[in-house]
Amino acid sequence: MTNPAASPNPGHKRYFFEKFGITESLLERCLGQALSAGGDYADLYFESVTATSLGVDEQIVKSASQGVSAGCGIRVLSGERTGYAYTDNLSPERLLHAARTAALIASGPAKQPIQGFTEAPSANLYPVPTGGYDLDLAARLELILRADRAARAFDNRIVQVRASYAESLRRILIAASDGAFASDTQPLCRLNVFVIAKEESLTTKGSAGGGGRAGLDQFIGSKSPEFLAREAARGAILQLSAVPAPAGEMQVVLGPGWPGILLHEAVGHGLEADFNRKGTSAFAGLIGQSVASSKVTVVDNGTIAGRRGSLNVDDEGSATQETVLIEGCILKGYLSDKLSARLMGMANTGSGRRENYQSIPMPRMTNTYMLAGDDAPEDILRSVKHGLYAVNFGGGQVDITNGKFVFSASEAYLIEDGKITAPVRDATLIGNGPEALKYVSMVGNDLKLDEGIGTCGKDGQSVPVGVGMPTIKLDKMTVGGTGR
Amino acid sequence: MPETVPQTAETVPADDLDLESLAADVVAQAVKAGASDAEAVAREGDEFSVNVRMGQVETLKESGSRGLGLRVFLGKRSASASTSDLTADGIRQLVSGALALARVTEEDPFNGLPEPGEFGSLAVDQHLYYDDVYSLSGPERIERARRTEAAALAADPRISNSDGGSFDASTGRMALANSRGFVGGYRSSYAGIAAAPLAKDADGKMQRDGWWSGARSLAELDSPEAVGKEAARRALRRLGARRVPTQRVPIVFSAEVARSLLGSIFEAASGDAIWRSASFLAGKLGETIAAANITIVDDHTMFLPSGAGGFGTAPFDGEGLPSQRNVVVENGVLQSYLLNTYSARKLGMKSTHNASRGLAGAPGIGCGNLFLAPGALTEEQIIAQIPAGLYVTGLMGFGTNVVTGDYSRGATGLWIENGQLTHAVEEVTVAGNLTEMFKNITAIGSDLVFRGSIASPTLRIDGMTVAGE
Numbered sequence: 001m002t003n004p005a006a007s008p009n010p011g012h013k014r015y016f017f018e019k020f021g022i023t024e025s026l027l028e029r030c031l032g033q034a035l036s037a038g039g040d041y042a043d044l045y046f047e048s049v050t051a052t053s054l055g056v057d058e059q060i061v062k063s064a065s066q067g068v069s070a071g072c073g074i075r076v077l078s079g080e081r082t083g084y085a086y087t088d089n090l091s092p093e094r095l096l097h098a099a100r101t102a103a104l105i106a107s108g109p110a111k112q113p114i115q116g117f118t119e120a121p122s123a124n125l126y127p128v129p130t131g132g133y134d135l136d137l138a139a140r141l142e143l144i145l146r147a148d149r150a151a152r153a154f155d156n157r158i159v160q161v162r163a164s165y166a167e168s169l170r171r172i173l174i175a176a177s178d179g180a181f182a183s184d185t186q187p188l189c190r191l192n193v194f195v196i197a198k199e200e201s202l203t204t205k206g207s208a209g210g211g212g213r214a215g216l217d218q219f220i221g222s223k224s225p226e227f228l229a230r231e232a233a234r235g236a237i238l239q240l241s242a243v244p245a246p247a248g249e250m251q252v253v254l255g256p257g258w259p260g261i262l263l264h265e266a267v268g269h270g271l272e273a274d275f276n277r278k279g280t281s282a283f284a285g286l287i288g289q290s291v292a293s294s295k296v297t298v299v300d301n302g303t304i305a306g307r308r309g310s311l312n313v314d315d316e317g318s319a320t321q322e323t324v325l326i327e328g329c330i331l332k333g334y335l336s337d338k339l340s341a342r343l344m345g346m347a348n349t350g351s352g353r354r355e356n357y358q359s360i361p362m363p364r365m366t367n368t369y370m371l372a373g374d375d376a377p378e379d380i381l382r383s384v385k386h387g388l389y390a391v392n393f394g395g396g397q398v399d400i401t402n403g404k405f406v407f408s409a410s411e412a413y414l415i416e417d418g419k420i421t422a423p424v425r426d427a428t429l430i431g432n433g434p435e436a437l438k439y440v441s442m443v444g445n446d447l448k449l450d451e452g453i454g455t456c457g458k459d460g461q462s463v464p465v466g467v468g469m470p471t472i473k474l475d476k477m478t479v480g481g482t483g484r
Numbered sequence: 485m486p487e488t489v490p491q492t493a494e495t496v497p498a499d500d501l502d503l504e505s506l507a508a509d510v511v512a513q514a515v516k517a518g519a520s521d522a523e524a525v526a527r528e529g530d531e532f533s534v535n536v537r538m539g540q541v542e543t544l545k546e547s548g549s550r551g552l553g554l555r556v557f558l559g560k561r562s563a564s565a566s567t568s569d570l571t572a573d574g575i576r577q578l579v580s581g582a583l584a585l586a587r588v589t590e591e592d593p594f595n596g597l598p599e600p601g602e603f604g605s606l607a608v609d610q611h612l613y614y615d616d617v618y619s620l621s622g623p624e625r626i627e628r629a630r631r632t633e634a635a636a637l638a639a640d641p642r643i644s645n646s647d648g649g650s651f652d653a654s655t656g657r658m659a660l661a662n663s664r665g666f667v668g669g670y671r672s673s674y675a676g677i678a679a680a681p682l683a684k685d686a687d688g689k690m691q692r693d694g695w696w697s698g699a700r701s702l703a704e705l706d707s708p709e710a711v712g713k714e715a716a717r718r719a720l721r722r723l724g725a726r727r728v729p730t731q732r733v734p735i736v737f738s739a740e741v742a743r744s745l746l747g748s749i750f751e752a753a754s755g756d757a758i759w760r761s762a763s764f765l766a767g768k769l770g771e772t773i774a775a776a777n778i779t780i781v782d783d784h785t786m787f788l789p790s791g792a793g794g795f796g797t798a799p800f801d802g803e804g805l806p807s808q809r810n811v812v813v814e815n816g817v818l819q820s821y822l823l824n825t826y827s828a829r830k831l832g833m834k835s836t837h838n839a840s841r842g843l844a845g846a847p848g849i850g851c852g853n854l855f856l857a858p859g860a861l862t863e864e865q866i867i868a869q870i871p872a873g874l875y876v877t878g879l880m881g882f883g884t885n886v887v888t889g890d891y892s893r894g895a896t897g898l899w900i901e902n903g904q905l906t907h908a909v910e911e912v913t914v915a916g917n918l919t920e921m922f923k924n925i926t927a928i929g930s931d932l933v934f935r936g937s938i939a940s941p942t943l944r945i946d947g948m949t950v951a952g953e
Contacts, residue, residue: 480913
């Protein structure tokens with residue numbers, strides 16, 4: 001978990017100044033308009049995104065698309081109130097109009113923003129293309145063609161293969177009435193493989209993916225097209241022989257990596273500061289109390305180089321950080337943005353994120369994971385007499401108010417007398433956030449972060465995130481299958 | 485202390501952009517630049533939303549945006565591009581970008597626009613747009629949101645916190661044009677109010693639920709008081725929730741969650757899933773897939789009882805084919821897949837005019853107003869027949885696999901004992917397989933209400949497993 005040397009990058013800022021004719025004096029005028037009816041704080045969020053995707057389907061390069069969008073969101077905070085307006089037209093008139101619209105949330109004498117911006121040096125967690133942004137499409141096509149070949153070669157029961165590659169480059173510039181100024185350029189890419197397997201009347205699916213905020217050289221090893229293709233194919237073939245999942249409470253062992261989605265749903269969302277400020281989270285008021293077994297330490301860390309959930313700065317311009325959420329069973333802290341930090345009198349953890357310039361920022365996770373323990377994974381499995389071993393999952397969801405969360409296993413096996421036996425069909429696991437981690441009785445020494453596939457939704461806004469976990473054992477969890 | 489309410493912004497004169505001409509012009513530019521065929525979509529929309537929490541304005545948002553999408557063909561090759569930059573320069577880049585991408589794709593024999601004779605747009609006024617959604621002043625909009633929340637907070641002393649009350653309004657215009665002569669466009673409107681109260685019991689355990697009313701016209705919205713009160717009732721009935729033992733019992737899916745089962749039927753009947761064999765309904769055309777009294781219709785032409793167009797109503801689909809009504813399942817038999825031009829060609833069939841179109845990408849498949857035809861029983865009558873079972877009012881998670889039909893989701897609701905609703909239930913799952921679940925629908929409610937583009941009456945399904953303690 002290294003944080004590469006901090007270095008200011010004037011290129012991010014220059015992009016907006018040159019391409020859209022933004023000037024410091026225009027930024028100051030917009031902030032002045034935004035505070036023309038009072039308010040505590042205002043910020044401008046410029047965003048320019050270029051996205052490209054390619055798809056191979058039935059061995060044919062069938063699809064290619066690109067999208068460009070640019071706009072500015074203007075926010076005014078007044079007490080607990082937020083006024084927001086955005087525009088996709090970056091002319092001075094439209095920006096000033098949006099600023100006046102957002103300003104109407106406040107009602108008081110005009111305030112003056114701080115004159116002159118200070119850009120703090122920021123981290124350098126991901127590579128940024130220099131010069132133009134002309135993609136080498138052939139190199140990207142080669143990735144999905146390799147995935148297609150590997151998946152079809154895996155087993156002749158694989159009857160459909162679709163592989164896709166998506167890449168985006170997001171440039172942001174943030175200027176705030178408190179003088180804060182930040183800019184960043186955020187690459188993100190992802191390779192996905194989806195397959196269908198068929199045997200007699202039985203049809204199953206499998207999928208795998210990987211990516212992050214890094215260049216094409218990341219697609220090696222466990223992110224290579226061949227590895228991902230074989231994983232997708234293996235999952236589909238496995239399902240052909242799956243038995244019904246069991247139903248009811250039992251011991252559950254979760255494999256390392258993506259099953260860390262448990263943490264994202266069970267505790268992560270419930271620890272976002274906005275819910276706790278409003279008292280709507282099942283975790284409200286639990287700081288300092290025991291919410292897990294003593295073996296559990298959970299952090300949210302936005303500073304890991306190249307990860308899908310990592311950011312040099314959040315969408316309010318604050319540096320991201322590593323935040324300890326749970327340490328040795330005790331709930332330590334919340335994830336906060338500027339608004340909640342100010343209203344709750346707590347530190348801003350650099351967790352203010354938004355989907356795009358049309359969206360109001362709010363506290364969000366980055367990469368959320370449990371630290372490794374001492375147990376060998378094979379000892380964990382050996383300790384279970386009758387239970388479920390789940391190693392891959394689809395999505396999850398949580399009701400933050402009552403704490404109930406679900407996550408859906410897409411690859412899981414029965415454990416009988418300490419041995420992995422039959423694969424089971426898809427089943428949802430359900431638990432209660434503030435209680436579930438108290439049943440963690442063993443924590444593996446094999447911490448792994450996911451391959452870079454997570455997207456988190458909150459209030460209709462999607463942002464890329466990461467999760468991770470070592471192998472763990474929960475003494476009690478409800479498995480939602482149909483079997484006896 | 486009286487609160488000073490924010491005003492809404494002064495109106496900036498609209499540019500009066502002619503979206504249909506813009507889309508047609510982009511198509512012409514693409515053809516001129518070398519595309520053998522082209523299709524463009526132009527969209528413009530604006531939104532207003534206000535959330536009032538604990539009586540105070542929490543967020544207020546007001547804005548608009550535009551976008552342009554282009555799909556180009558080079559024979560049987562195609563690619564697409566989208567942009568928010570509608571300047572001449574932005575459009576030039578859109579066209580050249582799409583064509584450059586098309587050159588890296590490969591020929592797909594099934595690719596292409598629909599045939600010239602297929603295009604069309606329904607001429608009848610579908611009542612999709614009502615200008616009253618923006619008729620309220622800023623303070624009046626805030627007042628609607630405040631009243632909706634206030635009604636929830638006032639309903640019961642156990643309602644002591646809230647995620648707020650909201651008022652939303654939006655209007656949008658879209659235009660579609662292609663190089664085979666189709667040009668069409670329409671505009672639409674929406675207004676909505678909602679409340680999301682929290683109830684707390686004596687032990688401090690909290691439950692949150694909500695309710696909303698949405699319509700194309702402001703005049704059709706339920707009153708803030710009715711919405712707030714219903715939201716409170718729904719939060720309160722979740723108090724005291726507990727788990728139940730793992731068992732197999734009849735499940736009653738309330739109308740608002742039964743909708744999601746229809747969503748799964750839509751996904752499984754979609755042509756893209758069918759030609760890939762990625763659906764439990766693949767190859768089942770003409771076969772019995774549901775109980776004998778089940779009829780499911782997807783109607784893109786429907787009007788609501790109020791006279792307004794349905795939430796899934798439109799004059800043409802995402803490829804410019806005239807809207808129509810498709811019977812998907814009739815008396816339990818699968819009658820039709822839902823197809824766009826591409827999936828129809830892959831299956832050797834005709835499009836059912838179900839193409840959907842975002843700004844970027846090839847057309848997908850979308851439903852219009854998808855519903856399961858109502859039965860004769862009230863919800864109370866359905867529940868009264870069950871000695872022990874689960875009445876489901878909320879579902880969680882993504883545990884629906886339309887390839888295998890495996891279904892396993894988190895559920896909340898109320899326990900049924902001797903035909904009566906008793907205590908609230910939470911932290912359980914309901915599981916089965918969609919291939920059997922639709923055949924095991926043993927009762928259909930009479931309560932079909934369109935609160936969105938997908939609607940279902942209350943459904944009783946037998947043979948599913950509840951997993952809990």
